[in-house]
Each structure stands twice: as structure tokens, then as C-alpha cells.
Amino acid sequence: MFLESRYLSVNEIIKSLGGNVDIIEIASGLSARSLEWPPGDYVYIETDLPGMLAKKQYVFNQILSETGKQKNPGHHFYPLNALDYAGWDSLGKKFFSSKKRNIAVIHEGLANYLSREEKERLRDNIAKFFGSFAANGFWITPDFYPYGNRHKTWITKMIDRRIEKKTQRKYSHFSGQQEVTDFLSRAGFQSDFISSSHVSGHLTCVSKMHLDRVKSSAALERYKTCIARYNV
Numbered sequence: 001m002f003l004e005s006r007y008l009s010v011n012e013i014i015k016s017l018g019g020n021v022d023i024i025e026i027a028s029g030l031s032a033r034s035l036e037w038p039p040g041d042y043v044y045i046e047t048d049l050p051g052m053l054a055k056k057q058y059v060f061n062q063i064l065s066e067t068g069k070q071k072n073p074g075h076h077f078y079p080l081n082a083l084d085y086a087g088w089d090s091l092g093k094k095f096f097s098s099k100k101r102n103i104a105v106i107h108e109g110l111a112n113y114l115s116r117e118e119k120e121r122l123r124d125n126i127a128k129f130f131g132s133f134a135a136n137g138f139w140i141t142p143d144f145y146p147y148g149n150r151h152k153t154w155i156t157k158m159i160d161r162r163i164e165k166k167t168q169r170k171y172s173h174f175s176g177q178q179e180v181t182d183f184l185s186r187a188g189f190q191s192d193f194i195s196s197s198h199v200s201g202h203l204t205c206v207s208k209m210h211l212d213r214v215k216s217s218a219a220l221e222r223y224k225t226c227i228a229r230y231n232v
């Protein structure tokens with residue numbers, strides 16, 4: 001439910017910005033968003049580390065050829081290590097040098113694996129990128145949740161331990177929303193947090209997996225996606 005709701009929640013927040021916004025999805029992995037996103041007068045730049053992006057391109061092309069789906073003309077792949085500003089700068093020069101546009105940077109399942117120092121680097125790269133290339137910048141991500149001080153059950157503790165072992169990374173969660181707000185404001189972002197309740201009607205997992213609707217609603221209220229606006 002967490003995975004499906006964060007995906008849908010990011011979609012809804014992008015749509016709420018109106019059509020006049022270009023999208024840069026970082027760390028997109030095998031996410032299907034770019035395949036599903038309707039064509040329009042914008043660019044959708046899909047990025048990840050080079051090896052992962054190559055795999056994604058292969059899968060993406062397979063799906064197009066198997067389904068006969070048309071490629072969205074505004075969609076582009078571009079390799080990017082989100083922690084390396086030189087990559088952001090090249091991306092900006094390639095796609096946004098002629099005109100400043102409204103740009104949304106989105107990701108899910110990246111920042112929660114980063115150390116605090118890496119999160120700061122990511123934030124500063126996005127702020128610098130918006131300052132150089134955007135008319136208005138929107139950073140949209142559910143990745144600042146879960147918080148370190150949340151109530152943990154044995155199952156969430158077990159999941160955390162397993163993911164830490166598998167990724168060989170120690171989680172460094174924010175303690176809560178206020179800490180995230182302060183972290184973002186230090187680089188010039190103003191943040192809002194949108195609970196996932198607004199996507200509850202679209203979740204397919206609740207009925208497919210026979211989840212308890214009352215518990216599901218309480219969880220959706222807690223899962224918040226952050227939209228951080230950069231004042232260019």
C-alpha cells in the first residue's frame with residue numbers, strides 16, 4: 001500500500017500543478033510512470049544511474065513493441081547520478097538552456113537510502129539546478145517518510161533490518177515533519193506535506209490483498225508526500 005500510494009500521490013500532485021510543467025524523474029528504476037503519462041506540451045526526462053537506465057530502456061522498448069503503444073514525443077532518457085551536480089548541469093544545458101520553464105523534480109525510493117550528508121547534497125543540487133534553469137521549481141517526493149520516531153512494530157523493524165542488510169546502507173530517517181521543513185528551508189525551499197488519503201479511491205491493493213479498510217485509511221493519513229517549492 002505504501003508503494004502504490006506514493007506512486008499515485010506523486011502523480012496527483014504533479015497534475016495539481018496544471019499542465020505547464022516539465023518533469024524530471026530521478027532514480028526512476030523500473031517505474032512505469034513515464035509509460036503511463038499522457039502526452040502533452042512538456043518534456044518528461046527520465047533518469048537513473050547509467051547501468052539501471054540502460055536496463056530500463058531495454059524493458060521500456062520491449063513493452064512498446066509488445067503492446068504497440070506509441071512513445072510519448074516529450075519523453076527522453078538521460079543518465080544522471082543525482083548526487084553529482086555536473087550531471088544536473090549537463091541535463092539543464094541540453095534541455096532547458098533556451099527558455100526557463102516550470103520544472104518538477106520527482107523521485108520515490110531514493111532519498112530514504114541516502115545518508116544525511118548525501119541528502120544534503122541532493123537538496124543542494126536540486127536547488128542549484130532550479131536556480132539556474134527553472135522559472136519555478138517543484139521538488140515532489142514521498143522519500144522523507146517514514147520518520148525515525150514513528151511507532152515501530154516488529155514487522156516494520158524486521159523490514160528495516162532486511163533492507164539495511166540488502167542495500168548495505170544504514171537508514172538515517174528524519175525525526176519528523178518539522179525537521180524536514182527545516183532541512184528544506186535551509187536551501188530556500190518552502191514545503192507542504194500532502195497525506196495520501198486523497199488517492200485512497202484509486203488504490204488497487206486494498207481489495208486485491210484483502211487489506212483492512214480502517215487500518216488502511218489510518219496508514220494513508222500518515223504517508224505524506226512532500227512538495228517543496230523553490231523560490232527562484
Ligand SMILES: C[S@@+](CC[C@H](N)C(=O)[O-])C[C@H]1O[C@@H](n2cnc3c(N)ncnc32)[C@H](O)[C@@H]1O
Nearest residue numbers: 027028029031048049052080081082083108109
Ligand atoms: C528502490 S529503487 C526505486 C526505483 C523507482 N523510483 C521505483 O519507485 O520503483 C532506487 C533507484 O535509485 C537509483 N539510484 C541509486 N543511487 C542513485 C543516484 N546516486 N542517482 C540516481 N539514481 C540512483 C537506483 O539505480 C534505483 O533505480
